[in-house]
Amino acid sequence: MNEKTMRKHRWQSGIFLLILIVLTYLSSAITTFNFMEGMATIPEAMGWIFSNLLVSQESFEKLPKILEKLAETIFMSIAATTIAAVVSLFLGVLGSNTTKVNNFLSVFARFIASVSRNIPVVAWSLILLISFGQNSVTGFLALFAGTVGFLTRAFIESIDEASQSSVEALTATGATYFQIVGKAVIPQCLPQMISWVLFMVETNIRNATLVGILTGTGIGYTFDMYYKMLNYNVVALITLCIVITVIIVDLISNYVRKVIL
Template identity: 75%
Template structure:
């Protein structure tokens, strides 16, 4: 790289940083955000947390109900993810360059994945809430639609990375399209796909808590209920159980991923 190109890159980097600083300042001014004042409130915030978010013997009496709602949230996340994985596998096969039937199906599959992926799960919850109301179906569908978008994109990449020689060998022997998919593509892509499914289960369990607040279901609804009633002892217990559940599921998921990959 010559000196002229280096100076050009340096100026571009400098201009970019200046723009970022200006945008940050304008955003802080418009939202009336003051960094120094925010930092100064941190000690008081931690003091409030340690003073109010305490797990008491009285709050532990509600633990069975909390665990029941937490289980409901976890199972809903798993169900939404596994069903979405089946749909995503079909869309990925249609959308992949390796296995596509024709260009039209490929474009449609990729459009569905892009559309559902680019709308956040919270936005899907609000959209579906209008049609289905506050119930578990709304939460399930919000997680399902968002997961389809993410998994389809991930599955397409996994299928595209499959070894082409196996596909070509089966095609040369006169194997049908379905034999080529079942014998060459899916066996090679399956470990990576299972890893993505496990990742989405973890993600959806976290998202389901927020979705539950909006749809009035699961552990999210219980958290919102006690928070609005200012029962911070139960809020602390609910938060603690969610953290423990997420960490446990992540550890199990990581162990499974190490085995299958």
């Protein structure tokens, strides 16, 4: 890299840093956020947490009910992810440049993925809440909609990165479209696709807690109920159960990824 190019990169980095500083200042001014005051409240906030969010013996009496709702959240997340993965596989095959049937279906699949992915799960929950009300169906559909967008995009990229040699070999032998997809494309992409599905299971378990608060289902609803009752001991137990569950799911997912990849 010559000196002129390095000087250009330094100027670009300096301008970017200046723009970032200006945007940060404007954001603080518009929101009336004071960074120093915010930092000063941290010790008091941490003190409140350690004083109030304590798991007591009485809160353990609620553990069976908490675990029941937590299991409901986990199963809903797995169901939403699994069904979304099937739909996403279909859309991914249609949207990929390697396996697309025609340009119209490819653009259509990519459009669905873009719209679904760019609307947050919380927004999906609020949109569906108006139509379906507070129930488990709303939570399931919100997770499903968000997952379809993410997995479709991930599957399209995985299929596009697949080796073309096996596809060309089967094409040369006169194989049908479905034979090419089933014998050449999917087997190559399957480990990576499974990895993405496992990632979305982890993500949806986290998202399901927030979705449950809005839709009145699962562990999110239980958390919200005890929080509004100011029963912070049970809130602490619920939070602990969620954290442990996410860690366990993450460990299982990492182990499965090591095996398949």
